[in-house]
Amino acid sequence: MLKKPREGMMGKVVLDNRFWLMFLAPVVAGFFSIDTNMGGVFYNTGYLPKMAFYGFVLFYLFYGCLRLLKAPTLVHVLKNTMLCLSLLCAFVHFFVGHYFNLPFNQTLIDTLLATNLQESLAFVKGVIKPHIGLILGLLVFCGVFLALPLNVTLNSRQYKICLSLCALVFTVHSIRALYLYPKDLFISSRLALTPILREAQTLVASLREHRHIQALIQGFNKPLAKDYLSVDKDSVPNVVLVVGESASRNFMGVYGYSVPNTPFLSGLLREREREKAISLAPQRSLTQPNLFVFDDVISPFSGTMPVFQVLLNYSDRENAKTPWYKQKNIGDIFKVAGYVTFWLDNQEKPNQSNVYSLMSRHFSQHYYTDSPYKTDDSNLLPLFDRYIKPNLGAKNLILFHLIGSHVIYKDRSPKSYATFTPKDINYQGLHAHNDQDKQIVADYVNSLYYTDHVLSEIFKLFQGKDAIIFYLSDHAQDIFQSASTYGHKCSSYGVEIPFMVYVTSTFKQKHPEKVKLIEQAVHKPFMSDDLIHTLLPIVGIHTKDNLESKDLFSPKFDTKRKRVFCGDKPYSKP
Template sequence: MLQLSWFQFTLLNSILITLLNFNLFAFAYKNLESFWLVLGFIFGYFALIHMILSLIFVKYFSKFFSIFFIFCASLSAYFMYFYGILIDTDMVQNVAQVDMKEIKDLLNARLLVVIFLIFLFCILVFKIRIVTQKSILKQMGIKFLNVFLSLVLFLMIFLPLTKTYIPFFRNHKEIRMFNVPFYQIYALLRYYERFLKPKPEFKILSYDAFKEDNTTKKLLILVVGETARAQNYSLGTYKNNDTNAYTKKDKVVFFSHFYSCGTSTAISLPCMFSVNKRKDFSSKEFAENALDFLQKTGVNVSWYDNNSGGCKGVCDRIADKKFFDANYDEILLKELESKLQNLGTQNIIVLHLQGSHGPTYYKRYPENFKHFTPTCDTNKLELCSHEALINTYDNTLLYTDYILSQIIALLRDKKDYESAMIYLSDHGESLGENGIYLHSMPYAIAPKNQIHIPFIFWSNHSSLNEKLSQKKDLEFSQDNLFSTLLGYFGVWSSFYENELDLFSSKENP
């Protein structure tokens, strides 16, 4: 019987899985166009895989994981290489619905050889005797030494090159689909979630919601930005560039300490409309949100979206919704102008911007908004100086500021309505501080730049402006939005919390 130590067995599997990812490395080489960057990527990937396997290869399960991973990785790599397919959830669904005729069409000598080699590997793994230390403490020491050294190797490779690798991964999100067998396992789990797992019952929460005043004409424009961080707002303390040259003239109220619910749109967008606070929110929620409450109590709700990620389920039950794929957010102004000609008595219109979405910041504003130079006119951030990167990002904020000023101008013309505009971003952004770029870091360790967001308010009613001005230096978060939206329209519900409503007379959140 073949005998290997636990370390040798784990190392062998790490090498095999790394080798089976030749499609992944070929994709990286094609797009990175640098042998040394790809070589670093390969070694970094190996270190990451070895760290993962060191953690999950435990007694009685090591052989199972070995066979399962190599089986999935081998078949996935085969079909990706010879047929050019990527195995995602839809492909898993196709496989689940395949019939015998289609299976026979796929069979050939080449595939049979691959299956035979996998079968031989399985037999080999079964015959291997994995030798572990008799002392549990020694075995745990070996395991965690492997984890630690692998992590150190990964960080030594990755951290000095974050300016290249992070934008590369963001620009080429499809690269994750080449990661065998892990993406395919993820696709299998997603298939289960979408098609096999029993659907949760949609939770109706607005049973007791009511609104007494249905006659006062109200209009609220809620602008949800993308990837804007408060640090770069000249309405605050930012001095490098005047990123709010337009709204400064409108005497808006800028909240200096406002924080997001998450560090990505997928979390923050549904969270800010949820009845739950950040600490209780789950991305698996399937329940009514603030817009449902407003809609059910007689408020006309509209959602206009120019963000490639869509509304993340928030607008699913709204009838008046439109999605755009325009280069610039001004497309939403045209839609808003049209909508303002056909309003109900009480209205909320949500505009979801593409804002400052990176790393292609230079694509987020027209040429005439290229005010701050030099700029970083590429998605390869490593080619740009920090100054150029900041200038480019600031140009995106200036363009968004122009959009907001145009919205305010439109609202000024609606003199027969109590009108207001709220702008807030979904999350912030890192621009190279401490070697970190973009966003989506775990909230617990995310830098302040990724969670400290702008919040701007304007109204044609001076009393509302004054009331919010008194609170602008207090600390708030997206947890306040649910009750604030209900409060603006005078909607009461057991989920409404007066102390979180920015329009209430409470001085503290």
């Protein structure tokens, strides 16, 4: 419980234990900040000292203003409020920085705004609960700190001297900043260094963008120019895109992982029947399997929201200055090309302005399972039979959005698919230190095992048709690979995704030249923000925005393109 200290007489400033705690908390959290590890705001050195200085100035001015108030109770309340804000912001910075290697930025706020109750509960259960001991320890530390007699009393003269020194340092630093940065970045760079103000700035910007995106929905029906695209006479009539969730190729048997948790995909890759030894339910094998597994593909970000801003349109790192919502997208392009477009989703309904909800509005028809974040991705299959199958046209684009391996991993598959246990898994190279960590890895492996089953059922929907099926994950997960944590992380492991193309036997017979183009590209380095440049030409659609240098299947594909993920991290294989 926070105690109310005796406030000093008019003119004096008492820097009490609350002041020192609200000042030190962001500094300590800063040691775990991604900005510290990157070199700070705008890539300058000395991020931590700068942040400490600006934080001190903010709280020092705050206490100086409080001395003008004559209501001790109000002063007490304001100090406690500022302390709680500082501790909350510091904890968020520490948690997302240390455990997820993510900054507190607009992307994080957008993700929180798009989160529903089910996902929030899953996050608390899967991520917060295992660290409850740490959280309680921090609370105890704060309580002990507040009990310490750390009051520093400054008279009016001392306060003014200290304030003058702060003003001098601020002036020198500002002059240097004005020299280094464009003027329009000066204020934002100061705010980005100041605790509480930086969080407020990020929150306000995110809310403003949130409202702006909702307004954009009104302009979604703007037609494309008639000469914007052309369609080949032999364009592929059935195009299927399966977007998974949080799948890492490093934990999939089809990519060489030691646990055989992708029997269906592995069977297709080896052109023989699926492995039956671990199968829980017999399934019909597909004749003449034609699966192409790409082994060097990454996602541009480690979170769903930023990935969907660049996955289904012409947004990418090279044209990032153009807002993603102003770029042409596959939903509108396929409609103009004469396709009926369908979006099937096992995540949340489009009642919020999150990115994939907005993208789904570009499709002719979009359907969602009964409740968001259902455990079972196979719920999409009856949705297909009920709504999609009767409405298929001569040409169709069908997108399946899975819940995949979203946390909590053990909730992502029926219990009958919990086949693999910790004793089946090799933990060499992983920072899994106890039985709980090892069980989390096993749960993740089983979630991918179930995704393998779901993919087998989706593939069978198009048996006998002229169809091409793309499967990739939005991003991956860093499962105790780079540190003793798991989940979203801006590390190389956190973006190493599976990417596969399946073509039906009919497709193979009708488009042998396309099969050759796909086959020769399986080992090329690729980042999924260029998916649209790859998908459209192979199915027979050509637009004015398409670049052969970004088309994975083109002989002119640029294999030297520098792949930078999470905004500023050059990718290199671990």
